[in-house]
Amino acid sequence: RCRLQLLLCVPGGRRRLLCLPPHLTRPLPMQSLQSNPRRWLNLQEYQSKKLMQDSGVTVQRFFVAETPSAALEAARKLNAKEIVLKAQILAGGRGKGVFNSGLKGGVHLTKDPAVVGELANKMLGFNLTTKQTPKEGVKVKTVMVAEALDIARETYFAILMDRSCNGPVMVGSPQGGVDIEEVAAKTPELIFKEVIDIFEGVRDEQALRMAVNLGFKGPLERQAADQIKKLYDLFLKVDATQVEVNPLGETPEGRVVCFDAKINFDDNAEFRQKDVFAMEDMTESDPTEMEAAKYDLKYIGLDGNIACFVNGAGLAMATCDIIDLHGGKPANFLDLGGGVKENQVYQAFKLLSADPKVEAILVNIFGGIVNCAIVAKGITKACRELELKVPLVVRLEGTNVQEAKRILSESGLPIMAANDLDDAARKAVASIAKK
Structure with a gap:
């Protein structure tokens, strides 16, 4: 872009x-x-360094290992005065992290190659928790064994x-x-x-x-x-x-x-x-985010109970803010984008309804790019086929909005229409309070 x-x-x-x-x-x-x-x-860090190395940029000498024995062999091959062993995960704060093996720190310095094998044995296959990982941490599958330079x-x-x-x-x-x-x-x-x-x-x-x-x-x-x-x-x-x-x-x-x-x-x-x-490690990605990406949806999970289905990241943030303003908590924001298709709407509802935290869904579509009638058809199809069990509040504004409102009103489904975003947020929060 x-x-x-x-x-x-x-x-x-x-x-x-x-x-x-x-x-x-x-x-x-x-x-x-x-x-x-x-x-x-x-x-991963070692992948970035490999790209730099291939372009003639000076980096530390390093090897990558997936087993303790390979880490030990790498340390011996380096033949360095001092060696740094780094757990490879897609999160910062590794040095101050803690493994569920009991080892403290995802980055260690040593002058003894034998210690590298011992440390790798407590890193590989174990979860490392840092300030940037989930509470359960992330499993370490590779370590980088590098020359430590002053x-x-x-x-x-x-x-x-x-x-x-x-x-x-x-x-x-x-x-x-x-x-x-x-x-x-x-x-x-x-x-x-x-x-x-x-x-x-x-x-x-x-x-x-x-x-x-x-x-x-x-x-x-x-x-x-x-x-x-x-x-x-x-x-x-x-x-x-x-x-x-x-x-x-x-x-x-x-x-x-x-x-x-x-x-x-x-x-x-x-x-x-x-x-x-092709180098990207997808194993640490959120499964719901990856599933959403298959249908060109942008999904970010949060810890609330009101699902947000919108078009545009700015609108998503505004929707989350107004839900919070009225005493609710957003469970996510899910961005439909501009190239809307009926199947995308259906898949979005499938993802949202599968989340056990979700107690209500708020749809907020606004703009001239999105065809509201297509969104309305996707909503009604999803409600019927998925047998939606949670309250649904829909606010639509934009192209073909009158046709979209007709589709929703004639569907016979228990869909709460909203006049604007503030009205939608109030109704979504109130629908949970009634339970």
């Missing part, structure tokens, strides 16, 4: 599009311009898409290894920005200027500038919307190393990044 907007918004870009490198001018297939069910691509100094560096600049921007700070938002709030003068011309890429003088602003000195200036240019090459090669390195550090031996990385991808580029998207 961001790449497409960039190309359309570049000043004077009507004919300059022809001058773009082949990587950026390959046409998008029609299916990629439609709504994509994937919300984001999640990669860091003499930490900096922050990122490349991301910036709408205000109509393209990619480099952002850096000599204050790395910490929350960059905190740095921006307390010391904004330590945040440096370089706008990248999409036709020229990162110029040598830009890379060197950023390296100097990050505090690299002497021979490290050129080394850091080289890493910056290689990170931009990676950014283009994998159709990234963000490459964030925190920290980009220097070692006492005089090396510039990317110690950690977060990469976000343009989901509309999946058709030409098949190898990258």
